[in-house]
Amino acid sequence: MSAALAIIALTALGALLLGLRASRGRDxxxxxxxxxxxxxxxxFVFLLMAGEIYTTFTFLxxxxxxxxxxxxxYYILGYGCLAYVISYWLLPPxxxxxxxxRLISQPDYFAxxxxxxxxxVLVAVVGIxxxxxxxxxxxxxxxxxxxTASYGAIPSAVAVWIGAAVVTAYVMVxxxxxxxxxxxxxxxxxxxVAVFLGVYLPIHLYGGFGAMFSAxxxxxxxxxxxxxxxxxxxxxxxxxxxxxxxxxxxxxxxxSIFTARTDKVFRQNAIVMPLYQLILAFVFMVGxxxxxxxxxxxxxxxxxxxxxxxxxxxxxxxxxxxxxAGVLTALVPGSMIMMTAATLLANNIYRPLHSGxxxxxxxxxxxxxxxxxxxxxxxxxxxxxxxxxxxxxLMGYSFVTQLFPALxxxxxxxxxxxxxxxxxxIVVGIATIAxxxxxxxxxxxLFPDLPEALxxxxxxxxxxxxNVVTLTVVSGISRxxxxxxxx
Amino acid sequence: MAMIKALAALPFLxxxxxxxxxxxxxxxxxxxxxLLAWLLLWIVLTSAIMAVIYVTDPANRVPSPRAxxxx
Numbered sequence: 001m002s003a004a005l006a007i008i009a010l011t012a013l014g015a016l017l018l019g020l021r022a023s024r025g026r027d028x029x030x031x032x033x034x035x036x037x038x039x040x041x042x043x044f045v046f047l048l049m050a051g052e053i054y055t056t057f058t059f060l061x062x063x064x065x066x067x068x069x070x071x072x073x074y075y076i077l078g079y080g081c082l083a084y085v086i087s088y089w090l091l092p093p094x095x096x097x098x099x100x101x102r103l104i105s106q107p108d109y110f111a112x113x114x115x116x117x118x119x120x121v122l123v124a125v126v127g128i129x130x131x132x133x134x135x136x137x138x139x140x141x142x143x144x145x146x147x148t149a150s151y152g153a154i155p156s157a158v159a160v161w162i163g164a165a166v167v168t169a170y171v172m173v174x175x176x177x178x179x180x181x182x183x184x185x186x187x188x189x190x191x192x193v194a195v196f197l198g199v200y201l202p203i204h205l206y207g208g209f210g211a212m213f214s215a216x217x218x219x220x221x222x223x224x225x226x227x228x229x230x231x232x233x234x235x236x237x238x239x240x241x242x243x244x245x246x247x248x249x250x251x252x253x254x255x256s257i258f259t260a261r262t263d264k265v266f267r268q269n270a271i272v273m274p275l276y277q278l279i280l281a282f283v284f285m286v287g288x289x290x291x292x293x294x295x296x297x298x299x300x301x302x303x304x305x306x307x308x309x310x311x312x313x314x315x316x317x318x319x320x321x322x323x324x325a326g327v328l329t330a331l332v333p334g335s336m337i338m339m340t341a342a343t344l345l346a347n348n349i350y351r352p353l354h355s356g357x358x359x360x361x362x363x364x365x366x367x368x369x370x371x372x373x374x375x376x377x378x379x380x381x382x383x384x385x386x387x388x389x390x391x392x393x394l395m396g397y398s399f400v401t402q403l404f405p406a407l408x409x410x411x412x413x414x415x416x417x418x419x420x421x422x423x424x425x426i427v428v429g430i431a432t433i434a435x436x437x438x439x440x441x442x443x444x445x446l447f448p449d450l451p452e453a454l455x456x457x458x459x460x461x462x463x464x465x466x467n468v469v470t471l472t473v474v475s476g477i478s479r480x481x482x483x484x485x486x487x
Numbered sequence: 488m489a490m491i492k493a494l495a496a497l498p499f500l501x502x503x504x505x506x507x508x509x510x511x512x513x514x515x516x517x518x519x520x521x522l523l524a525w526l527l528l529w530i531v532l533t534s535a536i537m538a539v540i541y542v543t544d545p546a547n548r549v550p551s552p553r554a555x556x557x558x
Contacts (some may be wrong), residue, residue, distance in 0.1 A: 071522060074526050077526045077527065208518060212518075217513065224512040224513075225510050225512045226523070270537045270541070271541055275531070278527065
């Protein structure tokens, strides 16, 4: 076993112990297990949300995309920022409503607001479908880290299995409290590692930031801005907008809204969270530093950029420290995602389909046993897939953003939408995404004669437009939600 | 207050519209590609704008509702 692998294994073990401790001595009701009993203050909710947001996606996906695509990676800086602006007004009313009605999940919220059990089930299905690629990318990240840190001794497929097993064990013992505690350790470590790598590599390898960017500009002119075609400005704007709207539509992000103690927490976080985005800039630096030093990675392999350049630069023990940070960035969000998917299956799909006669205990038990099932499905797709981490996340985003129009309208005092309209709109949006992803359709391939600015639009925006048209038309011709419900 | 809340539109303009005009690598700003420097500037400005909105928002002066502790 290499020194790197030993350090990573110890970290994973430490996280498991921390998770065990967090759960000991508490009565784990469904509400405890999933929303931490609604007792978290600003700092904890901040860490929990940051814990979910700064994931393998940022660490390996962000650096890999900077390495492989250049300028288009900047979209990651833009959408988080705008999402936090929206969150200032979006999250407090959701929290107040959830708190009054003792809701514990996103489907509960839609089902209650639109007075439709069927809509709740649909929202749960959308959530699970979107979570799978998100979980796949965490496993993919874990696989990369373990395989690379073992210096080839562990094949990547075996590494994926090991990673999935660790995350599964972690979730089954600890639930959300474990996530929050490990998030504290994880955030400290990722912050230190990202900032160090982002500063050290450009200086050590090139002599400074300016020198590095000048060298890249000379070798690949225009690589560090948006290209004229493909991932152009139109792609950038539509993707930033789509992902900013979808930011809190993920079932687990939505779920972490419920963990807050007061609604002020969200307004405070809207000030601090954008600054947290600055870490991303350091992660990008690592990817950019790799551009001229470890050339030749293409396709899904671009996600290896951070580790390739690290192995070339550092001793094995320090590669281990980087790997440990990477493992935690996959473990915390991975556990959150798995727990959310399992709870959705048990509480929001199984329970409504068995009206009467289902106790909270049996739902909690089922949720726990759904965890390994979800893990197996994700491992299957991980071992099969050939997509980059960023492509996987964007696919998930296209799905969850379809919930945004119905959510925003549900916050109005008099909601003009009917549950049938919302249902139809979401189905049309999801069907559009599914059809275009399976057939690899883009706006450009559908309408080759459109001007470039329209051809490069993110296909998720097209689905969103169809969704809005459908929900407006169907709401117009079907029954309206009683106004007492939409207060 | 309404005027101050309108400040929240600025990050959208800066990030979505500004990028159309500043989509360039050079000149490097503090050693960074121009578009990257522009977006990083907006991260800091967004935080500052949200702080101004927070301080002036009357909603943050009244004691906010709390979740009831669990049984």
